[in-house]
Structures are given as C-alpha cells and as structure tokens.
Amino acid sequence: MTEHAPDPLADDAFLEALLDTLIPPEGPMPGAGSLGLSEDIRTGVVANTVLAAPVSAALSALRTRALEREPGGFSALTQDAREQLLSSLMDEQPALGIFQLFVFAGYYHNAKVLQALGLPGVPPFPRGHTIEETDPALLSKLASRRR
C-alpha cells in the first residue's frame, strides 16, 4: 500500500512512519514503526465504533498535509519535519491524541519492548514476580504500637 491509498489506516508506509515518529527508536528501545504493530492498531481502531471515524479523519488530514509539503508523503519527511507537522495538527485534530493512545498501548505490551524494559516478555502468569519484603525496621515500629 502507498501513501496514496484512500484509507490512511490501510496505508502501511504512512502508519509505520507515523508510529516511528510517535515513538522513535532510542538505545535498546525499538521504534514503534519497526515492530509490525500496524495490523493490531488498525484492528483496535476499527473495532471501536465511536473512535474509528474521527481517528481515521485525523490521520487523513495529517497525510494530506504531508503530501502538500512533500510529494513522497509523510514517510519521506525527516523526523524533525514529521514532528513539526504532527505538532501543528494536534490541536486541530484531537483524535490524533486518541490514536497515540492506541500506539502506546500496542507498543508497551510488545515482547521486544518489554524485554528492553528489563521485563521477561512473557505473561505474568504463571511465573509471577518477587517483591521486596516489608522493611523489618518498619515492622518493629508497628510492633510497639500494636493494641
């Protein structure tokens, strides 16, 4: 699909560039565009009967504005230029903020991202987690106050 496809949510090149703009790669943290999240995000947005239309409209507006600046579209812009364009549209298109929520939610449950955060990258069950025991100094303070 190209940046000229009618539905911005079906435009992989555009979406990946947008995802990488929202969450770019840095050190061990992958960029959101490199994780193959587009399909999941698309499904999530489309399934939301209330939000799908405004999100899609906001993405269309962004894509159109990018094409006005650069014939190659959003993905052909530099990171700085993409950020600038996105910022300039955020107030006008509040649904871009909603799209951002979908991206954040998709990114932060991806196994590679969780591993980069130092987590095992597996579901919590059945492994579980260990947490710090209660500080014995605190417990002895409580002991003196017990009734």
Add this chain to the structure above:
Amino acid sequence: MLYHDRAMANDPVDVLIVGAGASGAAFAWSLAETRMNILCLDQGGWMKPSDYPSNHLDYEVRGFREFSSDPNVRKLPVDYPINAAESPIAPLMFNAVGGSTILWAAHFPRLEPDDFRVRTSDGVADDWPIDFDTLAPFFDVNDRMMGVSGLSGNPASPPRCPPMPPLPLGKVGNVLARGFEQLGWHWWPSDAAIASQEYEGRAPCINLSPCTTGCAQGAKASTDITYWPLAQRRGVRIRTGCRVREVTLRPDGMADGVLYYDADGNLQQQKAEIVVLACNGVGTPRLLLNSVSSQHPNGLSNRSDQVGRNLMFHPVGVTLGIFEEELGHHGPVGCCLHSHEFYDSDPSRGFVRGYSFEAMRGLGPVMAAVMGMQRGHVGWGKRHHERYRRLYNHVAALLTITEDLPDPDNRVTLDPDLKDGSGIPAPKVTYSLSENTRKILAHGKDRATEVLRAAGATEVSAQELMPSAGWHLLGTARMGTDPETSVVNEWGRSHDVKNLFVIDGSVFVTAGAVNPTATIQAVALYIADAIKQRIDTLFD
C-alpha cells in the same frame, strides 16, 4: 469467556437468591446449613482462570476492553448498560458467579464502630439500626471464609486477627511508610482478601499485579472460589445465564418468585417461598423498580419512596508521586498499606467525617504510558523515552477514599429508553458531589502531597476526583426501623413484603470511608443468621 449450565427445571424452591456476587455467596453458604432448598440465579456465568488477562502479554490492554470494570465499556452480552451521563463517577461492577469480586482489588477493611452512628456523633445522615458489635462475629467468620492476610494490632481499629500474615509491602509500601513515619501519621499494612500463603486449597499470591482483571493464580478471594464451592457442597444450586426481570407477587402481597430470561432468551418463572436480592447497589434498586404491580405502582418495597435513593460511591481522589529511586510496579495493586490519620471528624478541618488513604502500587508498562500521557508526564516524539523512563517504575500513589454522606437526590432510577439485551429497562444513575465531599477531597489531596513529598517524591500531581472509581455501590435500599424512611428493617426484610430480603450494599445507611465488601458480607451473614434465628416467625 463465561460458562453457563443449562437445563434445570424451575421447581419451586424455599429460598431464591438473585445475584451470586460477594453478598449472595456468603448468604447462601450460611443459610445452607438449614438444609432448605436454595437456588441462586445470576445473569453471568462461571469464570475460567485460564481466561484471565494475566495469562496474556496484553493483560493491561484487556483491562480496557472485555475485562474493563465498566459495563458500558465491556458491553458483554451478560452486562446491562447504565446511563451514567448525570454522574461524574462511573458505576463499576462485574456480572458473573463471584460478581464484582472477580475484578475487585480485595482490600478488606471493615467499617469502624463510629461509622454506624454518624447522626449521634456528627448530627448528619442517620444512625444504622445495628452496630459494629452486632456484626463483629460475622466479620470474623467472613475473614476465615474469604481468607484474609493482615497484621493484627492496628491501633486505629477494633481488634482483628487475620488468619494469614500480611502481604509484603514491597518497595512502594516501604517508601510510603517512611513518609507516614516522618510525619508521625497513622499507617498500617492493609488487610487483604488475598492469600499470603497456602490457604484452604488456594495458592499464595505470586504478585501477578493485575488483581483488577481477575486472579489467574486463585490467591485473591473471589467468591466463585471461596464461598460458592462450599455452598454447593452444602446443596445450594446456582443457575447461570439467568437475568431476572422482576419479582412477582401473590394476591396476598407476598413475593412468590421471579420472572427471568434464561441463557437462550426464554422467559421463565421461578417460584420461591423467600426471595433474596443480592444484585448490588445498582442492580437491586433496578430490579425493585422494575417490579411494578397494581399493589406497588412505584416499584416493589418502595412505599417509602426510598428505593434507589441515597446512592453512595465513596468519591476517590488520586495523588501520584514520582520518585528518583526505582519502586517497581508488581504486587497486589490495591493492597499495600492504608492510613486512618484523617478518618474521624475534626471540626477544625471545615468538614464532617473524614477519609482514609490507600497506597497504590506503580503503573504497569501500558498504564504508565497511557496515564502518563493523560496527565502530561509522557509525550511523543524524540523525548518520549526519556520522559517515560522517569515515570515507569518510579511511581507510587495514594488514594483518598472519602466518606460519602447519603443524599436522596443521588439515586438510581430507570432510564426511560435504555434497555439491556433482554429488553429490561436499564438503570440511570444521577449523582453529584456534596460540598462536604469536595472539601474532604481537597484536604486529602494536600495531605497526600505531604506524605509523598516526605517519602521522597520529586514531583507530585493530583487528580482530585477519579471518574472511573464507582467501585462501591451503596445505600439504595437502606435499612432502618421506620418504614417511612427505609426500605428494609434492621435484619434485611422488606418493610412492605415480608418474604423479600435485601442483603447487598444497598442496605447501607452510611458508607464510612473504607472499601465496603467486608462489611457487605458481614451484613449478609448477619441477615442469614437472623433468618435462621427467626425461622418459625419469619413472616410475622
């Protein structure tokens, strides 16, 4: 996700309970020792722990969808919609065997003795017709049945001996406790209905974290795994996928059962000698208001016009501290430590009654991003990771849980248009915060900020009222000795219909400022006991 059993005959029963949640389960187990023929109907089904989100990597995301505590978001076929447009707080619940305890955080404080006599102490609201001492033995039974972990000796509350040692505080708790210590303010490890060690066939907590989307480990006490198996062994039957439309009456005005839609959508009738409502503080008034007849044109048991009124939620404020040190985010989300430093009335504060603090553990990876974005801590673009790193694993929060005095205009009514999947009128919730509550929330925010700063937070931000915090549904069919001003008497029997009982949080006269379920269940056990004591004169 929900598993229904089908094909059971509607033979008349002695006792019919509607609602298999926290109160229905406790009541059924207790009454079962009478060997009466007891049946419970619930619109939901049995949950399977392997379906809970913590079996999946996207567990946090599922909590925004099919495991959301908001039925208007979840929209499962077993749910009913709620018109909450006129409430700043969304009513939350879950519909299944186990009811809302499937999703609850299992923080398990009890109302304090003074909470039962608010009128006497502060000249506001009403006193309960029963007191703490009446409930004391039932609180203890319930602690054993639910399996409570905690530390005895809390100087702010009456003596309590939890059957298991407390859960570890974790880094978050240790750090927050130091803040309270520095200010010289009361704090104590939370009593939690979560097993800290093997307990009655339940495995101990392994800090999965997302307690509020169901416990795959089975360490958290949801009543489908505590009371219900024991009640069933005593002969109680549960019929799932049954949505009760109305309570029906005999010509003499006594209840004779219910009409319900079964899992296939067929209208059925179930006859019973005694009808018991345990549908929670929204579901119970809804059912009563839907039970209209020529004898009860304004809804059943509503001659006092009190059904649905006096809805209490416990408005909640959240204050979040960001710390330099790593705090982690694992562990039972709501069960860490609490404080009753500001629980009692103090006229110098400019409001009556008070509030409790509850510590919340940090935010999981998705929540840190989403909540961070909503509160302006985490943005997008080149600085995203830097700002996210400051938040993720570096957060501790305090909830301010306020006393919520009854107001007849805060109420559950029937929506004229909205209906559930069976065509039954849905509830509408109308609620506004009183000036007193606003003052409590503001005070709580300032004091929480002090604690977080004393504990070492470098940045503090507050949300004075959490909109998605209608966890506690109370007061909408209150108990009292006067039939003019209350719906049920002091042992849960309807003033108007002598074989109809209400046993859930609807009967609360006032709400206190703590999570209510330990008290809801103690009340349900107490009503079951009252029925057992009066079995020969029950309808007099």
